[in-house]
Amino acid sequence: MSYVLRYLMSKLIMNNIKQELFEEFFATLIKISRITEKNVNYSLEDKTATFLQMQGLSYLSESPNSTVSELARALNMSSSSIAQFTDRLTENQLISRKPDVNDRRIVRLNLSDKGKAEIIETRKRMFLKMGKVLNLITETDLKDLIRIHKKILHLLEKQEK
Structure with a gap:
């Protein structure tokens, strides 16, 4: 350390x-x-997507119609980095960009069908790989791990506010 x-x-x-x-x-x-x-x-x-791109796609899956700045905040990216990032996702047809109905200066991001399929396939592969490891852990230990993760997450989110 x-x-x-x-x-x-x-x-x-x-x-x-x-x-x-x-x-x-x-x-x-x-x-x-x-x-x-x-x-x-x-x-x-x-596949098309990188690990960071998968994080972005996952965020958009959970938060459809997000703005570019919301995605940047979620991924801790600068405005110049997020512009290139969303350009790549758009070029790879993983997301769509649409102007906000109330304010055309704001761009809304959503997953495309290809983006949704990418998330499903990647999650399947991840679950298969991690499932092999997690199956070796007792149910009690897994429940404890999840409980502790949730507690840490709650405390971290509380600190962010």
Whole structure:
């Protein structure tokens, strides 16, 4: 772990045992994220969308008629990056852009049929791959993991407000 992160954590957390647990938590979280992203990218090799594009498509699946700025916020992208990003999704026919009915300066984004199919196929491959791993974990452990994830998510969302 970097010196800066250790320093910040030591200022925030006085308990060394808890600091060690935080470090272990972040280390495992980063490893899981990297492996998951690698597996998703591998499963996307023969497809159109990248991992980041799949995140964008998933967001639009859950939040249809989003604006470009809403998508940028959801993906933590700058306005110049999101413009190129949505251009690629449009070129690959994964999304459609339509002007807002009340304000033509606003562009609304929606999944195309091809984008919807891409999400379904990618999720199938991800679930098959992750299902093999998750089947090795007990139901009790899975429920605990989900409960803890939801708790962390709730606390993070609460902090964002």
